[in-house]
Amino acid sequence: MKTGSCLCGSVAFSFPDGPEKVTACHCSQCRKTSGHVWAAFHVPLADLTFSRDGGLSWFESSDWAKRGFCNTCGSSLFYQMKGEATINIAAGAVDEPTGLTLTRHIFVADKGDYYSIGADGADQIEKY
Ligand SMILES: [Zn+2]
Numbered sequence: 676m677k678t679g680s681c682l683c684g685s686v687a688f689s690f691p692d693g694p695e696k697v698t699a700c701h702c703s704q705c706r707k708t709s710g711h712v713w714a715a716f717h718v719p720l721a722d723l724t725f726s727r728d729g730g731l732s733w734f735e736s737s738d739w740a741k742r743g744f745c746n747t748c749g750s751s752l753f754y755q756m757k758g759e760a761t762i763n764i765a766a767g768a769v770d771e772p773t774g775l776t777l778t779r780h781i782f783v784a785d786k787g788d789y790y791s792i793g794a795d796g797a798d799q800i801e802k803y
Pocket residue numbers: 681682683684685686730745746747748749750
């Protein structure tokens with residue numbers, strides 16, 4: 676099992692070993708919500724178990740998705756498409772060793788104007 680939490684610990688969760696590939700999204704919504712770039716991976720919703728969720732709140736960020744965050748410390752934690760049986764978990768929330776590797780940048784055409792995406796070996800996709 677892997678574990679993760681928000682910064683203050685009001686939200687803590689676990690999921691089975693397995694996810695390895697992380698996607699970094701550079702769209703404006705993800706930059707706003709995360710403070711820079713939203714890097715996440717997905718697991719089946721049924722695989723996500725909460726040991727603490729007292730601080731968990733959800734924000735409907737678009738007609739098609741909602742974002743989970745800690746209402747005490749503000750950590751961005753989850754992204755879920757409506758009606759999907761999977762949930763995206765913030766890579767930065769996972770405790771080390773994560774076993775994760777960033778393999779893909781998406782919405783690079785929408786990236787912020789204040790940085791460059793370095794040649795880190797990960798694929799770069801204009802939109803999605
Ligand atoms: Zn917190």
